[in-house]
Amino acid sequence: MTTVDTFTTGDVPALRRELLEWLRDGRGLRFHARMSTKAGTMMGRPELDGHPGMMRAWAEMLCEQEARTLANATLYFVTAEMTEIVRTAAADMPAFPPDADDFPMPAGMIVYETPLVEYERAELAAVMIDGRMAYDPTDGREEIGVTACTWGPFDMAGDWKHGGVWMSFYRNRAEILAKTIDDRTREGLRAEHARLVPDNEYGIQFAGTDDEAGKAKLQERLAETDQPGYTSFWAKHVLATLLLMQQPLVYERPEPIRRGLRRQLERAGYPTGDIRIVDARPRRYEPGEEGPSPEAEQAGADDVEDSGRKLSVRFPVRGFWRNQWYPSREVHRPKWIAPHWRGPEAAPIVHPERVRVLRHHPDQEAPHAQTHA
Template identity: 30%
Template sequence: MMRRSASEPEPLAWNPPRPRELAGIREDLVRSTASTLVHENTALNLAAGLGTISLKNVGPRMTATVLLSEERRRLTSAHLWSISDEMTQVSISAGRKLPSWKVQPDDVPSPSGLMMFDTPLGYYRADPSGQPARIVSIVAASWGPTRIPRDSSDHLWVTFWSLTDHDIGVQLLQQNGYSAARARRIHQSLGDFSWDNEVLLTYGSPSVNVKYLGDPGEAVDPSDVSIASELTLGWIQTLRAAWLLQKQDTRRPITEIEEIPISKTMRKQLQRMGYNTDPVRVVTLHRRHRSRGPRQQANGYTVTVRSHISGHVRWQPYPSRGVIEGIWIDDHVRGPEGAPWSQRTTTVKRLDRPPGGRPPIKGK
């Protein structure tokens, strides 16, 4: 087992909340976006250039007001999703192999949402000046409409949330002239989750706005190899995979979705405050207990050995809807149960066409 060096920072321990706790967590996040202390902290980060998206020719305080009020509106109407550990791992793997970076309106499972992952969907190392390095864990994502762009109906705002490191945060605020008491008050108001990063997606376009909203703006094409490894872009694909896997309409679905109603008492309270009160959707990996016999190929060849096939994307036509969609084929073992393992390596990692390419039509 590879050991982490003594100087290498450890990520904060992540104990994911139970699905029934998500309504309360959403309420805490909404409350934090209305806090004057959180507004102060957000403006401070924007002034330091730490925001991914800012408003062009608008000061940091006004920008903070706009961004926080929009996030508060999205969270209030958000549907709640809890993604299991296994399902997160499948989403990460599938996201890396999605054949396109384009987001379509029907990809999104709800107009606004808050999705909590049982294992972090990503990490990155932060090295603040004068402070020890730390590992930041991204554990949730929220999304919804934005009114900032002129053509707002064509855009989707996505916010990524990390575990709050209160100790580091207090130290950073003190470095910027805050007293210890005020720094603690600010970070206590942040709660356990912090707004970490944000992206603006344009429906039907592979470009992602990464800096400044407005004309002309600044966008990137994620299919560009030179930037495709950027962490935030990878998180987008993981989130997209988590959305798409739920709607995958095949005879052997990848997911199982259980709806857990919000308690009656809390539901009444949330309704009075204008919150969405739909059940929490818990997404887990579909369990298949059926044993499969030898698979007969179309050419009459019978598979008599077992081999591992890694997850990959395959184009699937849906004639009734007149569309062809990329579907995720999960990791699986090919061959009859109890057969000897193949001596050859048969791991499959492929797309039917290069990323962004035309899907096959009638096998061509």
């Protein structure tokens, strides 16, 4: 993956504003109308794929949906260290059909400091500027880094009885600029797109709590598409992020928008809510800042076994997913048990080693030796 400048926490409100302006001034409609070649299939009329009227209708729906989502979105920023934890955790997390309670807010925009998902695809899907391909087509492949996502309520014009969610995925424009052919193409790309460029979307229908057959069918489809080329795989990584945010070893904290930017947003009529930072570490306090109380620090430092027995050594615990039952929602959800240290900080460290032994079971027939001439 080409190395490009990454986003910071302070970029997130401006990124939302840029996308809203991109949608409102017509650039978003032009882009989506060009890219919606499979709109007929999405509307249940595959024979109309590529039809200009269908492409425009689908593009209008996308723009309206995304404008609503962005206007009401709670903003999140995931640090690079936390993103790596999400990627590692999602690799072992089984795909599952989400429901509304799996999302902390009805609408959200989440930006990752480093790409959440990376993969390669045929370069035929590359961005076009003035009829020219934006990339050097010599290798026939393009590298994609999904670095942001939005989600919002969606019910397919009332066809989804229990509702659903629409997720839009974005890549960093700088990633595309790094591979552009010439200055003319590069300037055209800057003019035509915000710093976040839409790459693909994913809509998922919620199954009712009593629709076991519907859940099983959706679960089977998700398992079949659990690989990087599918947007359901990207959605699984976002869901892994949201599930990890509920874990006690993941730190979420608000950060207000800078005063100057807040005033600009207020004058332009854009939202000015705080940014939620998702990190693997607690906030670092600068000298003079007020941090947590000594009592809170001590409460977090105590480490006792479930049985109440005090630990006398310190050892690493590997991370794993547990299929946790939530009685209030009557659903099972993967719960990430993060890798962590157990035991007092001052205790001796031990590294348990596991040795797997392959042996012949006495109830099985012994394998026959084979002789080769």
